[in-house]
Amino acid sequence: xxxxxxxxxxxxxxxxxxxxxxxxxxxxxxxxxxxxxxxxxxxxxxxxxxxxxxxxxxxxxxxxxxxxxxxxxxxxxxxxxxxxxxxxxxxxxxxxxxxxxxxxxxxxxxxxxxxxxxxxxxxxxxxxxxxxxxxxxxxxxxxxxxxxxxxxxxxxxxxxxxxxxxxxxxxxxxxxxxxxxxxxxxxxxxxxxxxxxxxxxxxxxxxxxxxxxxxxxxxxxxxxxx
Amino acid sequence: xxxxxxxxxxxxxxxxxxxxxxxxxxxxxxxxxxxxxxxxxxxxxxxxxxxxxxxxxxxxxxxxxxxxxxxxxxxxxxxxxxxxxxxxxxxxxxxxxxxxxxxxxxxxxxxxxxxxxxxxxxxxxxxxxxxxxxxxxxxxxxxxxxxxxxxxxxxxxxxxxxxxxxxxxxxxxxxxxxxxxxxxxxxxxxxxxxxxxxxxxxxxxxxxxxxxxxxxxxxxxxxxxxxxxxxxxxxxxxxxxxxxxxxxxxxxxxxxxxxxxxxxxxxxxxxxxxxxxxxxxxxxxxxxxxxxxxxxxxxxxxxxx
Amino acid sequence: xxxxxxxxxxxxxxxxxxxxxxxxxxxxxxxxxxxxxxxxxxxxxxxxxxxxxxxxxxxxxxxxxxxxxxxxxxxxxxxxxxxxxxxxxxxxxxxxxxxxxxxxxxxxxxxxxxxxxxxxxxxxxxxxxxxxxxxxxxxxxxxxxxxxxxxxxxxxxxxxxxxxxxxxxxxxxxxxxxxxxxxxxxxxxxxxxxxxxxxxxxxxxxxxxxxxxxxxxxxxxxxxxxxxxxxxxxxxxxxxxxxxxxx
Numbered sequence: 117x118x119x120x121x122x123x124x125x126x127x128x129x130x131x132x133x134x135x136x137x138x139x140x141x142x143x144x145x146x147x148x149x150x151x152x153x154x155x156x157x158x159x160x161x162x163x164x165x166x167x168x169x170x171x172x173x174x175x176x177x178x179x180x181x182x183x184x185x186x187x188x189x190x191x192x193x194x195x196x197x198x199x200x201x202x203x204x205x206x207x208x209x210x211x212x213x214x215x216x217x218x219x220x221x222x223x224x225x226x227x228x229x230x231x232x233x234x235x236x237x238x239x240x241x242x243x244x245x246x247x248x249x250x251x252x253x254x255x256x257x258x259x260x261x262x263x264x265x266x267x268x269x270x271x272x273x274x275x276x277x278x279x280x281x282x283x284x285x286x287x288x289x290x291x292x293x294x295x296x297x298x299x300x301x302x303x304x305x306x307x308x309x310x311x312x313x314x315x316x317x318x319x320x321x322x323x324x325x326x327x328x329x330x331x332x333x334x335x336x337x338x339x340x341x342x
Numbered sequence: 343x344x345x346x347x348x349x350x351x352x353x354x355x356x357x358x359x360x361x362x363x364x365x366x367x368x369x370x371x372x373x374x375x376x377x378x379x380x381x382x383x384x385x386x387x388x389x390x391x392x393x394x395x396x397x398x399x400x401x402x403x404x405x406x407x408x409x410x411x412x413x414x415x416x417x418x419x420x421x422x423x424x425x426x427x428x429x430x431x432x433x434x435x436x437x438x439x440x441x442x443x444x445x446x447x448x449x450x451x452x453x454x455x456x457x458x459x460x461x462x463x464x465x466x467x468x469x470x471x472x473x474x475x476x477x478x479x480x481x482x483x484x485x486x487x488x489x490x491x492x493x494x495x496x497x498x499x500x501x502x503x504x505x506x507x508x509x510x511x512x513x514x515x516x517x518x519x520x521x522x523x524x525x526x527x528x529x530x531x532x533x534x535x536x537x538x539x540x541x542x543x544x545x546x547x548x549x550x551x552x553x554x555x556x557x558x559x560x561x562x563x564x565x566x567x568x569x570x571x572x573x574x575x576x577x578x579x580x581x582x583x584x585x586x587x588x589x590x591x592x593x594x595x596x597x598x599x600x601x602x603x604x605x606x607x608x609x610x611x612x613x614x615x616x617x618x619x620x621x622x623x624x625x626x627x628x629x630x631x632x633x634x635x636x637x638x639x640x641x642x643x644x645x646x647x
Numbered sequence: 648x649x650x651x652x653x654x655x656x657x658x659x660x661x662x663x664x665x666x667x668x669x670x671x672x673x674x675x676x677x678x679x680x681x682x683x684x685x686x687x688x689x690x691x692x693x694x695x696x697x698x699x700x701x702x703x704x705x706x707x708x709x710x711x712x713x714x715x716x717x718x719x720x721x722x723x724x725x726x727x728x729x730x731x732x733x734x735x736x737x738x739x740x741x742x743x744x745x746x747x748x749x750x751x752x753x754x755x756x757x758x759x760x761x762x763x764x765x766x767x768x769x770x771x772x773x774x775x776x777x778x779x780x781x782x783x784x785x786x787x788x789x790x791x792x793x794x795x796x797x798x799x800x801x802x803x804x805x806x807x808x809x810x811x812x813x814x815x816x817x818x819x820x821x822x823x824x825x826x827x828x829x830x831x832x833x834x835x836x837x838x839x840x841x842x843x844x845x846x847x848x849x850x851x852x853x854x855x856x857x858x859x860x861x862x863x864x865x866x867x868x869x870x871x872x873x874x875x876x877x878x879x880x881x882x883x884x885x886x887x888x889x890x891x892x893x894x
Contacts, residue, residue: 123630126630176808178808180811180838180844183828183834262717265718269723270812273394275422282723286730289624290730292731299723302720307715523827540667541668544817546815
């Protein structure tokens with residue numbers, strides 16, 4: 117316990133740093149996957165291709181991606197952009213499928229109604245389809261967010277500071293409570309971001325199912341009976 | 343106390359958001375910094391790096407605080423993995439100052455080197471360094487690779503030197519994953535001492551693995567306090583498999599002259615026993631990095647008590 | 648793509664088979680950890696998921712705990728457990744971490760599979776005099792199998808990618824090449840190993856994709872049309888995640 121009391125500042129700083137590293141990939145991942153998911157949903161031909169590529173990217177171990185990106189992209193080994201790009205790739209891999217599934221889950225009758233009322237494709241997408249796809253997309257976003265927060269820790273192995281520092285430093289110094297504090301803080305950050313996303317969802321999408329079920333997350337479409 | 347170690351790093355990150363913000367945030371911690379003409383004339387910040395290794399981190403923190411005491415602006419880039427990962431960062435000027443070890447560093451640039459004594463290694467190292475990099479004075483403190491066995495194992499097999507291992511069969515050597523490829527790793531053991539070993543990449547759990555007897559021989563750094571606390575026996579190395587490895591500040595030539603006085607004084611004051619003691623405070627007593635470094639600087643007269 | 652060709656050269660170099668760290672051994676370790684972890688996770692999560700799916704109780708708790716488990720960073724968990732149980736039992740520590748990683752997907756797959764079963768089908772089964780036990784085994788389990796396999800599939804993919812981190816605490820697997828390559832700055836080795844792991848994941852994924860098709864009971868269509876659960880469970884299923892992040 118002494119360790120915790122002596123290192124509150126360190127823990128706070130690493131937590132803030134961790135949050136700072138976690139947010140850009142979540143936001144960028146979301147922004148990139150909306151158009152990608154739309155393309156995957158809209159054009160059957162690209163659907164298989166896009167979702168396969170997304171699935172493939174997701175199988176690359178995070179540590180491997182962190183170390184391979186710098187030479188491929190010509191960025192510095194120590195650059196945080198490296199982590200941001202790698203984690204954005206994972207977020208896109210998760211979210212593209214969520215967005216495609218979410219758009220697919222919109223009742224075709226509603227879509228037809230909008231068309232019948234004279235909505236063009238652009239307006240129909242932004243005012244009808246996308247909002248209705250929101251709850252399922254949000255569920256995917258929450259999975260991506262939690263995953264990102266967890267993966268940021270691996271960055272410590274290539275020298276990017278985060279709460280992961282408490283893991284490696286704790287192991288090297290054999291301070292169990294340090295590692296434990298790290299795990300707890302990562303979980304808290306993940307749950308915090310998750311709760312914020314859920315709250316934002318409730319605020320922005322009053323048409324979403326009530327909290328009871330909105331806590332549930334998106335199901336991968338391939339196997340989803342509907 | 344605000345952990346300076348991360349203040350710098352936070353600032354690096356904040357550059358993405360706004361460089362101005364980062365700079366003011368950094369300076370806010372110490373009003374003297376902004377008033378000091380020294381930092382301005384220095385043309386920027388001294389970036390201190392460290393390995394992902396507590397003992398190295400300690401020395402880096404001592405460098406950083408010593409420089410800060412002399413009104414330098416310091417930024418910390420600690421925990422940059424192993425030599426092969428951070429030397430490019432030094433060469434490219436991302437990092438200015440890094441605590442290094444003469445023997446290991448020499449072997450990195452000149453794997454064929456025949457120097458083994460402290461002075462020879464230091465001299466050879468100065469020759470071997472690439473353009474843009476320099477070393478300041480080496481410290482009497484050493485922290486070098488060494489092969490260790492448990493006291494019990496040493497007694498049972500009558501071991502005092504690495505050569506004695508040749509008589510034992512089915513030995514497993516544990517160490518960091520990269521040891522498998524190092525010149526002093528399994529291949530060096532074979533060619534220099536005729537010792538055949540299997541290798542197990544035990545990483546940061548190497549000492550535990552040795553104590554729990556899942557490995558027989560462990561590569562432990564000589565300043566690791568666990569050599570004492572776990573009652574390990576360091577095998578002698580008469581044939582010089584390992585080079586002498588003194589702590590030495592590796593610097594970018596751009597800043598070498600500026601910081602030489604401060605850092606050389608630190609190196610001179612750092613003794614082998616002192617380094618082990620620092621490690622004990624950090625890992626056994628679980629003191630924080632900046633406290634251990636700060637206390638050492640105060641005790642050695644670099645800062646006011 | 649110079650680096651890529653170097654990585655491929657690395658992969659096919661003779662030392663990959665004969666050297667001190669042969670690839671087949673590392674693949675074996677990697678697969679062993681993956682299968683043991685997923686198996687243990689399945690033994691825990693499938694009965695639990697079936698119980699939740701069949702009774703409709705405890706779902707909130709399961710969802711909550713799964714959510715919390717997902718937030719656990721595997722990397723930290725491995726280190727924490729290694730420190731707790733000691734280095735001799737490090738493999739146990741790693742397996743526990745991977746089991747925790749795998750459980751949420753499998754659990755969700757198990758109960759979502761049950762919940763996806765049309766209420767009318769279950770009512771019909773009850774009407775023709777099936778016991779609860781028979782309903783479970785003859786109706787819910789077979790009909791829920793595709794979603795369960797889907798859950799297992801995600802679990803395997805997450806674990807296969809995460810076993811990479813086991814090398815950090817000296818447990819081998821393909822991650823060893825990456826950890827050693829990182830220290831040695833050998834990008835060919837790191838990329839080669841990453842390709843191997845991705846290939847391994849793809850092969851496993853393809854196996855499970857095939858399995859998902861095979862286990863659909865005859866006469867049941869799991870297509871996108873013509874299968875409409877009536878109750879509000881439809882929404883529940885739709886929003887149950889089988890997919891999840893990994894650490």
